[in-house]
Structures are given as structure tokens and as C-alpha cells.
Amino acid sequence: MTAILGAPATGVVAPDGINGFYEPVPEDNVPRLRRSAGTAGIEVAGEMSHAEHLAAVRAGEIGSMHSWELVTAVDGPGTRLTVFLAGCPLRCLYCHNPDTLKMKDGEPVAVDTLLTRVRRYLPVFRATGGGLTVSGGEPLMQPAFLGRLLRGAREMGVHTTIDTSGFLGTHASEALLDDLDLVLLDVKSGLPETYRRTTGRDLQPTLDFSRRLSDRGTAMWIRFVLVPGLTDAYDNVEAVADHVATLATVQRVEVLPFHQMGRDKWDRLGMTYELGDTAAPEPELVERVRGQFRERGLTVY
Numbered sequence: 001m002t003a004i005l006g007a008p009a010t011g012v013v014a015p016d017g018i019n020g021f022y023e024p025v026p027e028d029n030v031p032r033l034r035r036s037a038g039t040a041g042i043e044v045a046g047e048m049s050h051a052e053h054l055a056a057v058r059a060g061e062i063g064s065m066h067s068w069e070l071v072t073a074v075d076g077p078g079t080r081l082t083v084f085l086a087g088c089p090l091r092c093l094y095c096h097n098p099d100t101l102k103m104k105d106g107e108p109v110a111v112d113t114l115l116t117r118v119r120r121y122l123p124v125f126r127a128t129g130g131g132l133t134v135s136g137g138e139p140l141m142q143p144a145f146l147g148r149l150l151r152g153a154r155e156m157g158v159h160t161t162i163d164t165s166g167f168l169g170t171h172a173s174e175a176l177l178d179d180l181d182l183v184l185l186d187v188k189s190g191l192p193e194t195y196r197r198t199t200g201r202d203l204q205p206t207l208d209f210s211r212r213l214s215d216r217g218t219a220m221w222i223r224f225v226l227v228p229g230l231t232d233a234y235d236n237v238e239a240v241a242d243h244v245a246t247l248a249t250v251q252r253v254e255v256l257p258f259h260q261m262g263r264d265k266w267d268r269l270g271m272t273y274e275l276g277d278t279a280a281p282e283p284e285l286v287e288r289v290r291g292q293f294r295e296r297g298l299t300v301y
Ligand code: SF4
Pocket: 088, 089, 090, 091, 092, 094, 095, 096, 097, 098, 100, 136, 137, 138, 165
């Protein structure tokens, strides 16, 4: 394997003062070494010194993983192995996976171990037109590991996708993007103040990343989570739709109605869940929002 795949140019610093995790990886973010037998059938990394472990994480040979699952008809075309990496810089009020937010809470897993699992599903991917999706958390929190994983999958001829907010888009090198067939880009709001209220972060990095993907010809599926009283304002949706309509490589827009399925996790983690009284959107509201995207000639689901 050549030098660190997927690592952006030295010195790149993510927006909002978040330093890249590749050079160097802050020690606080390294998943704890455990000697367990595995996570859901994937053997976790172990049997190395702390210094060796840290070096392997920084090189992208070991990543911090929350879990994986085999899914159909979500997270990209066909049947997919979706890998959830640990760590995310956003704090979305509706996050369904709040247990993935801290990189240090994930299980350390070797990239070769994950690629062995990808290889096992090759017949499934071929039969269904599926592939590998890396989600999270935020996959671009671990660009070196992600880059190696995507490269290895590509070498097997596997269709590759990431599910990202785009907030850490500057972490993605051109080499990493070359190894992607599709980006599922979550645009969580169109007005900066609504985006900040929803995620705790700035909107602009997502807009910049989407423009970069469009300019370089990378296919995108845009995802927008519709939350009554939070993201549903007409002008907020108009702003998302206006921007998305300017992107040349958007294949579809998915409007995802908010639901309460992640709530229990917040309670279990002792985190304050602000959307406890928020209901799922009425069908009329969902149709109104989908219509706002369709008016611009976009394919909407
Ligand atoms: S970007 Fe995704 S994982 Fe991160 S806080 Fe938002 S919903 Fe949760």
C-alpha cells in the first residue's frame, strides 16, 4: 500500500477550528484498546502496545467503528454493507445514533478485517447492484482509515458510498473522492441560523463540499430530514432546494420525515433530548416539502 490514502494536504484544518485527525490524531480520540472477541462478528484490533496502536490509527490502518449492518433499499443502491464509524462534529437535535458521536467510544477495527467482510459479500453486491456504504457518526472524521477502506473496496470492484454531512469536506482528498461512486449528502437546513440551531455548526462547509462534488462530477443523493417546528419553514426548504438545483450531479433528493425512533438512546446516554414533544410531520407537510424540490425539476423520494 502506498502512503496514507485519503489524507488531505498537510496543514488542512477543518472549519470551525476542528483539526484533522490524521496528523496527528489527538490521543483523546483514539478508541480504547480492548481485548474483546469482536463487535457483531468483526474481530476488533488488539494485542499491540498503546504507541503501536496510536501509530496504526494515525496511519489509517485501524479505525474506530460503532457497528455494521447489511441493508437493502437504503444507504445507496442494492444491498449494502453499511459501516458506522464513531465520531461526529455535529450535534443534530434529532440524531438517531447519539451513541456514535464520540470517536473514543468506538471499537478499534483493522481496515483489513473490514475488507475481509466486504469480500465475503461480493456475491450479494453483484447480484443486487449493491456495495459498501460508510456512515456514522461522520466518516470524514477518520479520513486516512476511510481512504484505505474505500481504496480496498474499489480494488475489489465494489460500489462505494459515504453518508456525510459534508461539514468536514476539507478532510476529503481528491484521491479519496476518486474512490467514491456516490455521496449521500445530508443537507440539514438551508438557512444558516436554522442549520446552526439544528446541528450546532455552520452551514457553509456543506455548501462548499457540495459545490466541489458537483464541479468534479461526483454523484450525489441529497438527504433532508423534515422536522416540524425545526426545519420545515417554507423559506428554509426553499433555500435547500435553491442550492441543490444548482448542483449538476444530484441524482435524487430524499425527504426523510422525522420520527422518534432514536429517542431511547438519548435517554439511555443521559443526554437531553429537545424534540420529545415533536410529532412526525403530517403527510400534507411532507408533500409540500417534496413539491418544493420537484418544482425545480429534481427527482424526489
Ligand atoms: S451528522 Fe448524523 S451522526 Fe452526526 S449528529 Fe447529525 S445525525 Fe447524528
